[in-house]
Amino acid sequence: MARGLGSCIGIAVYEPHNRIAALAHVMLPGPAPAGPPADQPARFADQAIVSIIAAVERLGGRPRDCIIKLAGGAQVIRLASKDDKLQVGKRNIAAVQEALERHGLRIAGQNVGGTVGRTLTVYAATGVTTVRLVGGVEEPL
């Protein structure tokens, strides 16, 4: 479960043949700073996807069979200042989408953008992925 997603992107991954579930919580579009490996690679979009692919393969799964769904990338605080200029929510959405495409992975569903927080859940037993917007109910994604 990835709770309280604002500008961050939750990436829910399910490989149905081997029933492998994974979830990443991406904070920044990246790239990670040069030099030694980033302290938390999954906070950056491309590194998060690389980590997911490696984890799926390590468990005997096939990344290209994965069902991938996204949630988040909102601008919860709207301030006429550098925060709006950063537009990290939008940049995170674009970075994750581009990175998935670069790795030959398809997005099966997404609930992204806007101005409200979300919680993303993937149920490992069934592969069902849901999203709940603030003030709303949990719904299939």
Place this chain on the structure above:
Amino acid sequence: MQQTQEAAVAPALASALINAVTYAGEQLSGLIECPIRLIGTHVERLRLERLPGLIEGEDRLVTAIYLAFSGPFEGHVVLSFSPDAAAELASRLLMEPVDGSCELDEMAQSALGEIGNITTSAFLTSIANAFQYAVHPSPPVVVQDMIGALLSNVVVELALESTHALLVHTVFEVDGEAVQGELMLLPTNQSCDSLESRLASCK
């Protein structure tokens, strides 16, 4: 009031920040004409993902007032309450009932914004006097959302420069536990370095 053992925060800086929070509490108490007690006020340097509201309960619904501040000392302030507590606080200021179960109207948002303004301005004034800096707060923004979602927008700027941040944190009680809020101040690391340098040069 304490510094955590693992934090590398200069005692003089921590003391100035804690004094500023105390002063902010006093001003808020004056605004709403009710005694306020600060609980667990502390200053620590910690990993961003360990901020209160990001390590657990990230989907907890809050009504929060956000301000940024800029100048030689810059960063973010988040003053958060449960929706019912925010409504109670707004109603005390407006001297009329405010319903916490639905979206706040313009008057209630304005009242909460003013609470954020007074609290933050008092804090920044205290810092400005201690360090002889001019500090400028932004207009307040009132947000009702999941605390994790709100904080993720705040910390992303800090995350661009570091994996850690300085946190000034307190919980305050109004009228016992009738209204409880949480104040988080997150200066940029560059600002903290600047303040510590200024402290060192004053010795």
